[in-house]
């Protein structure tokens with residue numbers, strides 16, 4: 352099927368800069384409007400703030416054909432549901448292409464849901480679109496209390512699909528470890544954290560502040576070296592505390608804290624669940640500076656932190672967990688991730 356989708360098709364996560372275009376496309380498509388193969392639900396129409404929030408979590412996907420916006424798929428993490436699937440506006444007119452485009456978008460949206468650990472995906476659709484979903488393994492689900500209905504009076508039918516068979520071996524391993532540690536199955540969904548793959552190729556960045564060798568993914572390692580050298584020329588010494596960590600290392604970390612009698616909730620405030628830590632990718636690094644206690648909030652008051660705030664983005668590093676972050680995790684001024 353995918354071979355028939357136009358070659359110029361590109362599906363990518365939306366950014367904040369796309370929001371205005373999305374609002375326009377939703378308005379043009381209209382619910383069940385002409386040219387729209389599928390319009391499930393777009394209560395976000397006109398609600399730019401809600402759309403912006405979902406771009407932060409990567410939960411909105413855009414399909415572009417020849418660089419023009421041709422479709423949208425969205426995941427509502429709180430509901431574990433496909434919230435939008437809109438296709439068929441510009442720049443083509445063929446319903447065949449529209450159906451293929453919708454299929455490609457749905458496929459990517461399912462993969463995205465799985466990345467957040469969602470195993471059952473819901474959709475609320477009008478009766479007319481049910482036949483499109485049935486061959487795609489969606490089954491009539493439980494009617495939801497106070498079931499939604501469209502403004503024009505058409506009622507919505509809830510379908511669900513189990514994504515278990517689409518789970519990767521890695522995702523299954525992470526789920527099993529999480530279960531053993533007592534971590535809730537909807538951890539990724541709750542904290543808006545995606546599974547992080549373990550890096551295979553790693554380069555040494557030398558010794559950390561405790562004398563242990565640390566490694567990072569090649570491009571992140573090179574960026575770290577450039578950044579720490581630039582800091583030195585301005586009188587700032589950046590020291591690594593921890594960079595790449597495997598899933599089993601993270602598992603041991605949580606396990607040891609549990610054995611010390613710490614509550615799981617408290618542990619998960621400061622340590623990501625195994626499988627969900629950016630450290631697995633080799634792109635994240637915990638940083639300290641002489642005179643600071645490693646991994647303590649006081650780092651936020653150091654000249655090194657002020658230097659990072661100003662200069663780290665120029666080297667491709669971003670602070671992952673600022674104060675009051677949307678992941679509902681503790682403030683970590685020391686944790687920077689290479690996102691370039």
Ligand SMILES: [Zn+2]
Nearest residue numbers: 635636637686
């Ligand atoms: Zn960290």
